[in-house]
Amino acid sequence: MQNLSPDPAVRITYRDAVREALRDALRGNPLVFLMGEDVGCYGGSYAVSKGLLEEFGPERIRDTPLSESAFVGAGIGAALGGLRPIVEVMTVNFSLLALDQIMNNAATLSHMSGGQLSVPVVIRLATGAGRQLGAQHSHSLEGWYAHIPGLRIAVPATIDDARLMLAAALASPDPVLLFEHLYLYNMEGELTPGLASVDLDHAAIRRPGTDVTLVSYGWSLYKALTAAEALSKEGIEAEVLDLRILRPLDEATIIASVRKTRRAVIVDEGWRSGSLAAEVTTRIVEQAFYELDAPVARVCTAEVPVPYAKHLEDAALPSPARIVAAVHSLIGAGRSD
Amino acid sequence: MSTAAEASVSREHGLELLRAMLRIRSFEDRCYRLYGEMKIRGFLHLYNGEEAVAAGAMQVLEPADAIVSTYREHGHAIARGISMNKVMAELYGKQTGCSRGRGGSMHLFDASKRFYGGNAIVAGGLPVAVGLALAEKLQHRRAVAACFFGEGAVAEGEFHESLNLASLWRLPVLFLCENNLYAMGTALDRAQAETDITTKARAYRMEATAVDGMDVFAVEAAVRGAVEKIRNGGGPALLEMRTYRFRAHSMFDPQLYRDKAEIEAWQKKGPIITLTSRLKSLGLMTEEDYQRLEREARAEVDAAVEFAESSPWEPTSDLERFVYAESVA
């Protein structure tokens, strides 16, 4: 990570940031390899790994058959055997075919073996809706995975995190799932000059504010930021928090922010029932109930398999307008003006 | 095409099969353009080059038979008799679409035609087909469950589990593998240790035959033979249809994994070109006949586009309908 360019004007897409992270990891450690469907010849289904096969060869950029359970499980085994695999599951939707391996092996082996084993595998998955791909290709299951003890769930939302979280994940002795929202791949931004590493422990305040905390992650972060801009014009200053890591949750940062703003809206692309938003809400209620000026609100995906038609999909997903409306309901509940 | 098949070809039948393939081809070519015009969104997987499989198989399958398909299923849906209007309207995301705009290109459904979708999880349809066949068997009905899938699916556990179950219980399933040689960018021999798919099926003790999937008569004959045996209690069968997709995997595929010459060579063996020249050389069809069929197919597609354009959107207030069963009038 030391050779990260200090040039203050490096503009890069999220996709390129992930690719650079992969390149660094492959260059820096001969035990690291990438495997998954169409990561090599095809260049990655979202073009993330384009060019890596040419640079690193087929031993380290391994195209797999359509066999999610087998190659994710093989990643787990390879990690046990001393390698540092990066397994790409094309999208979280297909990870359901590997769920047994992830939940019953990756997540349990350390504890179940009484601490003898550890599984330093990194699994990258594209996630999310918003591209009219229909129900089977639009799941946001990262909150679901965050239910599982033994896994670390990381969601890079910014260019910096896209560029640097992978190294942190590879440095972890535990299985880490990295969720890349497919809507973010084309996003452009600047790398923070001089930033050489990030952690896998802390949430980040992406916009400071005083009146309400918007808790978000992934693509929802940008919806929250857009909503915050709109609210600011009305004189409501929202603090926008990027969870970054869904498990283990950085409770301290969430609670500190809510103690300050006394109101919270959780924005989560998962379905509402049993969601990550439900978990965050509960933590706030458990720890800051008496400091709240209003009930906690949630903006989640409607409880439907995400539909294809654009107007229906838009209506199903969290949006800046729905976030603003949720904040209005809280401010109404908490303020007399 | 075998000489025996040629001898028995009638003009009427030959034109019927050609018509079935031209309808699909016109539809797909129009979809390609409509995607560029942003009328169709999401993922779009076109069937160009593989038309003989859908056209030949649907000739044989009966209305009572159940069909399960993949995300590359426009051809199956249209050949099955779902109206182009309904399919096109679905691609537009309209209320009049065969899935009321909720499914899109990858999720076409029509219960009245026993068309059980449009599954976009590779190999996800196979276990469902096994279950549909179980329902036939346990209710003493004679229908067959026909399941289309690509050769990429053969690597998935669900393929192997499904073949085993179907064979173990001797269920009336016809597994129709459309082997177009590539699963996205992964060539068959880069994904399979054993590239002969029929060998895998035989390992589960079911009859399996490789078929020239570019020859619509060969497809039809193979499906007829297999379905007859299955209907008579012979247990499941697998047909490996050797075919090729002429277009990219989807609309986002730069096709780095194959070269133009290969595509061109296959295009020369294409199912429509070869049938056309055969029918002409047998004196069963004139160029005029061909032109007429093509015109009719295009007119049908034009009408479908018009229907889709003028159809209403599902009201947003109905977003949460159908998550649980409701009786649809």
Ligand SMILES: Cc1ncc(C[n+]2csc(CCOP(=O)(O)OP(=O)(O)O)c2C)c(N)n1
């Ligand atoms: C379980 C699963 N893994 C990955 C994908 C992504 N994907 C969609 S189509 C496809 C290739 C499938 O190839 P094949 O089965 O040969 O069918 P074809 O597309 O060639 O018709 C892949 C990898 C998916 N939809 N489902």
